[in-house]
Amino acid sequence: MRSWLERLVINLTSSMKLRGKIVLFYGLVVFIPTVILGFGAGYLNVKNVRSNYMLTINEAVRQTTQNVEFRKQSYDLLVTRTGTDGELISRLAETYENMVDQLASVNYVNRSFQVTSRYLPGIVDFRIYHENPDLVEDGGLLWRPANRSLAGMNELSWYRSVMNSDFVSQWFSTPRSTNQLIVSRKITNANGYAFGAIYMLLDYNSAFGEVMNQPFNGMGSLFLLDENDNVVAASDRSMLGKPVELTPLSKVWPGVDHAENITDASEYFAVRHISGGWKVASLIQMKQLEEQSTRTVYSIIAITVVFLFISMFLVLIVMKNVVMRVRKLGVRMSNIADGDFGVSIQSENRDEVGELEIMFNQMTGKLGNLLEMLSSVKLKEKESSFRALQAQINPHFIYNSLSLLQWRASDQGDQYQVETIEALTTFYRFALNNTSNVTLIKHELEHVRAYLDIQMLRYPERVRVEWDIDEDVLEFYSIKLILQPIVENAYIHGRIFTRRDACIVIGIKRSNNEIHFSVKDNGVGMDPAMLSNIRNGEKTGSDNGFGLSNIRERLVLYFGNVGKMRIESTLEVGTTVTIELPVCKNKPHIQLEG
Known part of the structure; x- marks a missing residue:
């Protein structure tokens, strides 16, 4: 499905230029979805704002109602508790014969209700009215109704209206001021008989002002x-x-x-x-809701428009930048087609076109280098032909000469010379064999053994050689002359023969599909600067034939990135050279350079 869709899009836009494709992509992927999402988000946001606003209003109404009801019930509870107090009713209904009993009732009222009247905020005045002629009026909590002023109204009229009302409890504002409320309640027994009335004057601001x-x-x-x-x-x-x-x-x-x-x-x-x-x-x-909804819609529209303008501006910049750079790249390619390989493009961007520009510069550089290499190769071919003529000395002449010397030394009983000449014969037979640049690993070992035999004769009993060879690797192929130059470096540059307990360890091991060669010595080693130069392929010291750089180049030539050589060395400790190459059951060949 995905492949079919990709082919369909490519076929539909194949006749369009890059600029048109970018504009079409922007319209389908950015512009149209943004407009649709903007309107959809606006609608849903307005709906959500309205819903949340209504929930907020309902919750505010609920909380406000609870607050008002709590305050009203608090004051109602106070007057109800007072108006239904059994002891108070019995004392208001009692017939008093002496002043002591009256004082006892006054003390009871003051002790029971004076503190109670202070429980709640906003109580300005709290009175208990009665009509018992035997009970005194103390002017504090106990009062008898009389023809006098009470909160802007006649006290006696208020008392009669309360006692004659069908309601036990009443609330109303004072006639003289809207800053005060009056709460009245009959004092009744269980049978509903009234013995008096409770008058409670409230400060409106303390009671309901905060809520209202x-x-x-x-x-x-x-x-x-x-x-x-x-x-x-x-x-x-x-x-x-x-x-x-x-x-x-x-x-x-x-x-x-x-x-x-x-x-x-x-x-x-x-x-x-x-x-x-x-x-x-x-x-x-609801004006605030409408204003908030309008602001939300305008905000979403403004954000959508600003986003579209910014995105269009950025797309135009990117489109101009990409198209211009692609056209510039096309002009440079035309220059190469005309044979000008010195052209290049200055790239300052890290995007895909920038990578293409970098690869273009690399390509032009490589093409120029290839032309130079072709010219150089032609010159080297002529030089090699001349050197080949000079090198056409029959190796059998050298072998026959060495055999003659070995025969004369044997006749004279000089065993030292016999062993030396025999080692030289083995060494040069391998080194002068120019028929192939690859060999079996066992032949490479014979060559390095011959070299070590010569050095042993030169420096007898000074250097110990240890071998760590897997027998199953001997029949695999390797390039020639990769061990002997490293061992030679141990003698010439590492001066292994001057070291106490001198030792060279030569190892060949197989690890999966790789063969690891290693030569480790405890010679004088190298300082970090020299080690860095050798690792970087820079020439140091005198040339010693097939050096380390030559080995590294031939590894790359035959095995590419798979052929590796690592060098580790510490001054006055020694040097270890490790070579890795793939297992080759057949002769490897030179790889084409990429």
């Missing part, structure tokens, strides 16, 4: 309605004491029970019922 002032962050109105739908508390204090029909709730109030709706004026209206048949009504403006 600026509700919902100033975006709405809050009303506390009693069982008769009269306003007991409101965020607009001018509404206190008014029936609901004279408030802003009048348009949505008829027939309301437990309502939640949005008015024609884009206001959210909610009613919550609390204890005693009271209600908490909320009227919240």
Whole structure:
């Protein structure tokens, strides 16, 4: 499926130029999806904002209702506890014959209810009214109703209205001020008979001001309605004491029970019922929601437009940069086709086109080098032909001469000369065999043994040689002259024969599909500078024939990156040379250079 789709896209855009392909790709992959996602995100965000806003409003209404109900219940509980206190009722109904009993009742009232009246904040005045002619009026908590002023109203009229009311408990604001509320309650026994009334004057700000002032962050109105739908508390204090029909709730109030709706004026209206048949009504403006939704839509549109402009600007820059550089690359290729191999492109970018420019420069450099190499090879071919003529000395002449010398030394009984000449014969028979540059590993070992025999005759009993050879590697092939030059370096440069307990360890091991050659000596070693020069292929010291650089070059020539040589050396400790090459059951051949 993927391959089919790729072929389809390539076929459809094969006739288009690179600029058109980039524009088409931008439109299909960036522009159109961004517009669609922008509108979709705007719609979902507005919907989510509206949903979250409504949840927030409902939660605010719920918490506000709970707060108002808790405060009302706290004050109701106080007057209810006082109005149903059995001891208080019995003392108010008692007939007193002396002052001592009256003082006892006064002390009981002060002791029981003076502290109680201070439990809650905002209680300005707390009184217990009674009509018992035998019980005194102390002017503190115990009072008898009389024709006098009480919070802007007639005390006797207030008392009679409470006692004649069908309700046990009443809340209303004072006539003289909207900053105070009056809570009244009959003092009744279990049979409902009234013995007096409780008067509690509240500071409006302490009781409900914190809840009612600026509700919902100033975006709405809050009303506390009693069982008769009269306003007991409101965020607009001018509404206190008014029936609901004279408030802003009048348009949505008829027939309301437990309502939640949005008015024609884009206001959210909610009613919550609390204890005693009271209600908490909320009227919240939705203007903030509409403004927030509008800001969200405009923000998403602005972000989408800015993103599209920025992306279009960047695409134009990239398109101009890529197309221009591709065209420049085409011009340079035309120059190469005309035979100018000295051209190059200045690349300052690390992108794919930059990599192509770097590879182009590398290609032109290699082409130039190849031309120089071809010229050099032709010159070297002529020089090699001349040297080949000079080197056409029959190796059998050398072998016959050495055999003659060996025969004369044998006749004279000079065994030292016989062994020396025999070692030289073996050494040169291998070295002068120019028929092939590869050999079996066992022949390479015979050659290095012959060289060591010569050195042993030269430096008798000075150097110990240890061999660590796997027998199964002897029939594999290797390039010639990779061990003897390393051993020779141990004598010439490592001066192994001057060292105490001098030792050379020669090892050949097979590891999977590789053969590892190693020559380790405890000669004088090398300092870090010389070791670095040798590792980098730089020439140091005098030439000794087939040196380490020559071995490294021939390894690469025959085995590529698989042929490796590593050199480790420490001054006054010794040197270890390791060679790795693949297992070759057949003769390896020179590889073509990539």
